[in-house]
Amino acid sequence: xxxxxxxxxxxxxxxxxxxxxxxxxxxxxxxxxxxxxxxxxxxxxxxxxxxxxxxxxxxxxxxxxxxxxxxxxxxxxxxxxxxxxxxxxxxxxxxxxxxxxxxxxxxxxxxxxxxxxxxxxxxxxxxxxxxxxxxxxxxxxxxxxxxxxxxxxxxxxxxxxxxxxx
Numbered sequence: 001x002x003x004x005x006x007x008x009x010x011x012x013x014x015x016x017x018x019x020x021x022x023x024x025x026x027x028x029x030x031x032x033x034x035x036x037x038x039x040x041x042x043x044x045x046x047x048x049x050x051x052x053x054x055x056x057x058x059x060x061x062x063x064x065x066x067x068x069x070x071x072x073x074x075x076x077x078x079x080x081x082x083x084x085x086x087x088x089x090x091x092x093x094x095x096x097x098x099x100x101x102x103x104x105x106x107x108x109x110x111x112x113x114x115x116x117x118x119x120x121x122x123x124x125x126x127x128x129x130x131x132x133x134x135x136x137x138x139x140x141x142x143x144x145x146x147x148x149x150x151x152x153x154x155x156x157x158x159x160x161x162x163x164x165x166x
Contacts, residue, residue: 012047019070026068029053030060080131084119089135091118108132 015021025046032042039053046053059067080088096103096110103110108129115121115128123131132138 008047023069026056027065029056030068033057079121079123080119084121085135088115088119088131092132092135092137106132106137 015025029042029046029048032045033039033053037045039050039057042048042053043050056068091099091114092106092111096106096114099114101110101114108125111128111131112123112125115123
C-alpha cells in the first residue's frame with residue numbers, strides 16, 4: 001500500500017459517517033476480543049482507546065448485539081415548526097427582490113434577517129445557512145464581473161489554456 005497512514009485516515013472517516021458502518025465496526029471490535037485479542041490490541045488495530053473497546057464488550061455482554069447500535073441522539077428541538085418551514089421554503093423559491101429586499105440572491109445573512117422580520121425567529125447566520133441545506137437548497141455565490149471589461153476578450157481568456165507555458 002502506497003500511503004497506509006492516508007488510507008487508514010480515509011477508512012476511519014468513512015466508518016464515522018455511517019451509522020451502519022459504526023455498528024459493523026463495533027461488531028468487529030467485539031469479535032476480535034472474543035477471538036482472544038485483548039482490548040489494547042484491538043484498540044491499536046481499530047484506532048480507538050482500550051476503554052472504548054472495553055465499553056463495547058461490556059455493552060455487548062449486557063445488551064447483546066442490539067446494544068452496539070448507536071443510541072438515538074435527538075438533540076435540541078427545532079425552533080421552527082414544520083408549517084413555518086414550509087412557508088420559508090416557499091419564500092426561498094422567490095427572488096429576494098420580490099419580497100422587498102435589495103439583493104437578488106439569498107444568503108445566510110439575508111435569511112437570518114428575513115426570519116426575524118417576517119416570522120419573529122432569531123437565528124444566527126450559520127444556523128440560517130444550515131436551514132438552507134435542511135430545506136434542500138444550496139447557496140450560490142454571485143461571480144464578480146469586471147465592469148469595464150471587454151466581453152469578447154473575457155470569453156477568449158476563459159477558453160485559453162495556460163498550462164505548459166514556461
